[in-house]
């Protein structure tokens with residue numbers, strides 16, 4: 001067999017002229033639709049209009065042009081089936097050996113801000129996927145190209161043998177079904193959201209691979225990094241790596257965690273993360289001050305950590321960052337001087353995120369946790385709280401400074417693995433107790449880490465205290481104010497302890513479990 005006739009109908013016309021010119025020079029007849037055909041003719045590539053094949057005009061603004069038996073019989077006929085061959089001859093139909101189609105840009109269309117619904121609908125390609133599916137089904141005989149990256153291999157094979165190999169056709173067919181499945185998933189996702197049904201009876205998600213990873217959480221686990229088609233522009237999936245080795249699986253997880261926390265803050269903020277938990281968070285007038293605090297919060301744990309900043313890294317901050325070993329620094333950008341300083345370190349990775357939008361301005365997204373045999377889906381936790389929404393439950397209300405530290409601690413504790421306790425003072429964390437099986441255990445860790453700094457600090461708890469013991473412990477350590485959701489049947493016990501010690505306590509009415 002050899003490729004004699006190709007049908008070409010592409011929205012993205014990149015590389016199509018050179019590809020078709022070469023096919024044509026090798027004697028392949030090119031059939032094409034409206035815009036593609038005009039371009040090929042203009043560039044001097046001989047082309048036959050689709051209407052000459054179908055005997056039918058392209059109608060309804062291109063809604064119906066290739067949807068015709070003359071096209072689909074040519075694509076679907078089983079070449080070694082006598083009955084199919086007889087029908088083709090009787091009806092005067094011709095085989096199509098190669099299909100080159102890419103689809104209306106649905107993704108690009110819905111990515112536009114304020115896209116009109118009608119515009120989105122008009123960009124649902126019908127004729128294209130139909131041809132792709134026909135050709136891919138009949139890959140025993142027909143070659144199908146949906147990605148311009150495959151033009152060169154097809155040309156090479158046709159040049160050397162007149163046809164593609166069955167192996168190539170199988171690969172291209174599988175690629176087509178992945179492509180049309182992803183295309184339809186995006187359409188169904190868009191329509192489900194428009195209909196206010198984001199968790200429908202059948203969830204069709206699609207992700208595109210950004211890179212293979214050397215390994216997963218451990219070296220014996222295979223892994224890759226994928227991105228959602230319409231990921232926000234300030235996520236790790238869109239960050240630009242300016243320096244350093246490839247990111248690892250654990251790096252990606254930790255960097256993502258750091259980015260989520262730093263987006264809580266509108267003022268200059270720096271977050272250092274180890275094993276998905278913040279080990280130091282600081283805010284300040286400048287990014288230098290914020291980093292100095294994040295560092296001072298726990299100078300031991302930050303070593304080998306991941307640091308995220310929400311302002312451009314300047315040379316002073318870069319000098320301080322370069323004093324210790326850090327795996328990654330993420331920031332909206334770096335000054336040239338800062339880059340000159342940090343790129344001297346071979347083992348640091350630098351990631352530019354572009355401007356970060358504060359989490360409280362962000363709509364909740366659906367996030368997925370996979371479990372054995374399935375997954376659970378929930379809205380991301382984007383809840384944030386103002387001082388005016390807090391309920392003071394103790395005799396004493398927090399002072400202005402305590403209130404500032406309480407709100408700071410609350411933003412951080414939201415991102416610490418439960419059971420979580422965060423101690424804060426002077427715009428920085430001074431103790432973090434993460435992922436404990438009981439709350440008092442988390443408090444003990446945070447208090448021990450804070451040492452002398454616990455005196456006069458505030459305490460944030462991601463969920464209510466089931467009894468008064470944590471407050472007792474906090475009071476003895478010198479903590480002066482507490483923020484927690486409230487809602488335990490033993491709230492009164494905690495309030496009583498707080499009052500006994502003169503602690504100011506506020507209830508948020510909102511819990512921030514993170515497992």
Ligand SMILES: NC(=O)c1ncn([C@@H]2O[C@H](COP(=O)(O)O)[C@@H](O)[C@H]2O)c1NC=O
Nearest residue numbers: 033034035036063065066067104126127128
């Ligand atoms: N309706 C049809 O019969 C049809 N046949 C091909 N298309 C699409 O039309 C586009 C190319 O159009 P043009 O060659 O006119 O620029 C391609 O994205 C192709 O997938 C069609 N359009 C949409 O469904």
